[in-house]
Amino acid sequence: MAILVDSATKVICQGFTGRQASYHMERAIAYGTQVVGGVVPGKGGSRHLGLPVFDRVADAVAATGATASAVFVPPASAAEAIIEAIDAELPLIVCVTERIPVLDMVRVKRRLEGSASRLIGxxxxxxxxxxxxxxxxxxxxxxxxxxVGIVSRSASLTSEVVEQVSAQRLGQSTSVGIGGDPVHGLGFVDCLELFFRDPDTDCVVLLGEIGGSEEEEAAAFLRSQRVPKPVVAYVAGLAAPTERRMGHAGTVNVFGxxxxxxxxxxxxxxxxTVAESVAEIGQTVRQALKAA
Structure with missing residues (x-):
């Protein structure tokens, strides 16, 4: 078992025929992900990577039974693509697009309220x-x-910690990159709730960084209840200068x-349990599991 996705998840890709989408979806197919088609307005009826292409998300869902979408749409159009997927009632939407305007994401967040969809990114x-x-x-x-469940704001940290946890011969149940933008979908608290309910996750790793309030909200959530599983965290950015954005839009420490x-x-x-350095995260996870 896992959270949000498994071998039965049927995936479509919005922006399917683009270069980056083609590259990553081809690898998803090779990995064994059940990719069932794609959506590119104006290219409906064609085929790409051996799969059908549709003009609209609703058409793709009706034809394939898709339950998730990967959004590889340029920033100016990405919010509309996400909203189209929400309107089609896709249970899971994963958006990798960077630099979506903040006000566009505010509209997306409003549309998510009360919907049947969850957004990652x-x-x-x-x-x-x-x-x-x-x-x-x-x-x-x-x-x-x-x-071991992993939830992270940082892509590079996710890869590092996945490798460390694998080297410790522990492995992962699910790894989730919630994204580094200030306005986004699922957050740390959402993922902690899901991992705590997952019978196949024994420990959760939370990878944070400067900026925003995700980590503080997670801490408040954990203080509000009896925590059923050990949680290990690492927060990047101890040496980051105030008011300087580090990496992406969400990593800025404003006025302390x-x-x-x-x-x-x-x-x-x-x-x-907070790891003292990046190099110690995998070992810290093993120690936390041993002490649980």
């Missing part, structure tokens, strides 16, 4: 259930099936708010 590395389903741009040679030290203190106060 934008600016997301995607989601990976080892050996069963890969949606997005996560590398697929570092993982191994296991019982959203700093790494404050986030670490908040998480430790909620009973989270």
């Amino acid at each position: 934008p600016n997301s590395q995607g989601i990976l259930n080892p050996g069963r389903c890969k949606i997005g741009v996560m590398p697929a040679h570092l993982e191994r099936p296991g019982r 708010q959203g700093g790494a030290a404050e986030k670490i203190e908040s998480l430790r106060g909620a009973g989270v």
Whole structure:
């Protein structure tokens, strides 16, 4: 079992015939992901990578029974693509697009309220259930099936920690990249709730960074209840200068708010085991599992 995706997940791709979409969807198919088609307005009725192409998401869902969409649409059009997928009632939408305007994402967030859809991203590395389903741009040679759930704001950190957890011979249940933009879909709290309910996840790794309030919200959530599984965290950016954006749009420490030290203190106060350095995350996970 896993969260959000498994071997039965049927995936379509919005922006299917684009260069990046073609590259990553071809690899998803090779991985074993059940990709069933794509959506490109004006190209309906054609085929790409041996699969049907549709003009609209609703048409693709009706024809294929798709349950998830990978959004590889340029920033100016990405919000409309996500909204189209929401209107088609797709249960899961994974958006890898970077630099979607913030006001566009505000509209998306409003449309998500009360809908049947969950959004991962934008600016997301995607989601990976080892050996069963890969949606997005996560590398697929570092993982191994296991019982450690990973949720991360950082793509590079995700890859590093997947490799460390695999090297510890623990493996992952699911890895989720929630994305690095300030306005996005699923957050740390949403993923913690899902992992806590998943009987095949024994420990959760939370990978944070400066900016925003995701880590503080996760800490408040953990303090509000009896935590059923060990949570290990790492927060990047202790040396980041104030008011300087580091990497992507969500990583900015403004006037002393959203700093790494404050986030670490908040998480430790909620009973989270915080790794001292990137190199120690895998070992810290093993120790947390042993102590549980």
